[in-house]
Amino acid sequence: MSARILVALRIKAAPARVFAAFVGEIGAWWRPNPLFSFTPRSPGVLAFDGEGEGARLVERLASGKAFEVGQVRVWTPGERLVFGWRQAAFAPGMDTEVEVRFEPVGEETRVTVEHRGWETVPAGHVARHGFPDQLFLLRHGQWWTGLLEGLSAHLLP
Amino acid sequence: MPRLTSALCYKDPKAALKWLEAAFGFELVLLIEDGEGNLAHSQMTLGDSHVMVGNEWSADHASPASLGGKNTQTVHIHIDEDVDAHCQRARAAGAEILAEPETQFYGDRTYRCRDPEGHIWTIGQTVQAVTREEAEAATGLKIQGWA
Incomplete structure (x- = not known):
């Protein structure tokens, strides 16, 4: 089984629009969190490089370099997005995965983020900052909730 | 603004999440699971309110199913x-x-x-x-x- 975080938020926009903003405007709504930075030189600006399966989520750093957070594994516009997620400090074999689902609920979209695979990052790893497992996952989940709230605010200024 | 939230204990909290959605229309907004797939923490919303759904996480926390059906709240x-x-x-x-x-x-x-x-x-x-x-x-x- 996988240690996972699931968060969800309703956003007052259609699934196609929310999906487009998630992938196309991530640099505008993403809010970096110093506890969960991808590289020692973060934060940079997030972007999906390309479209469809095989596209890459990257963080463009001030140095001009781009750090690859992960490859897109599923890209179904308006419905579902799955991509890999790793920090620069992850050793080989450490890999987490993010699945985002966009479901219509009336005029709104229920956006669900499932971030799984944290059992591959051992206790004591620098990415966990010494937090006990549950607290680490909870703090990470609260960050995801804040990110979705940022996406909502971006769509509904 | 201060607010109140109820935290409910279940022997099978993951089943409770499904049931509360089906029965009352609650929406799952936060779920944390450990490496064995056990629920560690969860929250569901209804409008602007929410409840926490958890397991019997200490000797002093029990589901009514473990207490002969007794409710204290x-x-x-x-x-x-x-x-x-x-x-x-x-x-x-x-x-x-x-x-x-x-x-x-x-x-x-x-x-x-x-x-x-x-x-x-x-x-x-x-x-x-x-x-x-x-x-x-x-x-x-x-x-x-x-x-």
Whole structure:
């Protein structure tokens, strides 16, 4: 089984629009969190490089370099997005995965983020900052909730 | 703004998440699972309110299913429309209806039910504006703080 975080938020926009903003405007709504930075030189600006399966989520750093957070594994516009997620400090074999689902609920979209695979990052790893497992996952989940709230605010200024 | 949140204990909290969505329309907004797939923490929302759904995480936290069905606290859900339809939905999801929808002297139409682990829930909808004087006359009670 996988240690996972699931968060969800309703956003007052259609699934196609929310999906487009998630992938196309991530640099505008993403809010970096110093506890969960991808590289020692973060934060940079997030972007999906390309479209469809095989596209890459990257963080463009001030140095001009781009750090690859992960490859897109599923890209179904308006419905579902799955991509890999790793920090620069992850050793080989450490890999987490993010699945985002966009479901219509009336005029709104229920956006669900499932971030799984944290059992591959051992206790004591620098990415966990010494937090006990549950607290680490909870703090990470609260960050995801804040990110979705940022996406909502971006769509509904 | 301060607010209250109820945290409920279940022997099988993951089943409870599914049930509460099916029966009451609660939406899961946060779920944390450990490497064995056990629920560590979760929250569900209804409108601007939420409840936490957890396991029997200490010797002093138990589901009614572990206590012969005893409840020491119950949660009340207040809705804006169609409490009868709400009851039908809960019944269809497997709720045991302890009291069918009935309009009370204070103007709310309410029903009471028991979920699969024995938590008792009350659900109400305001259907009539009742004054304090009318409520006192109907019950013979002396009422303070009538909103």
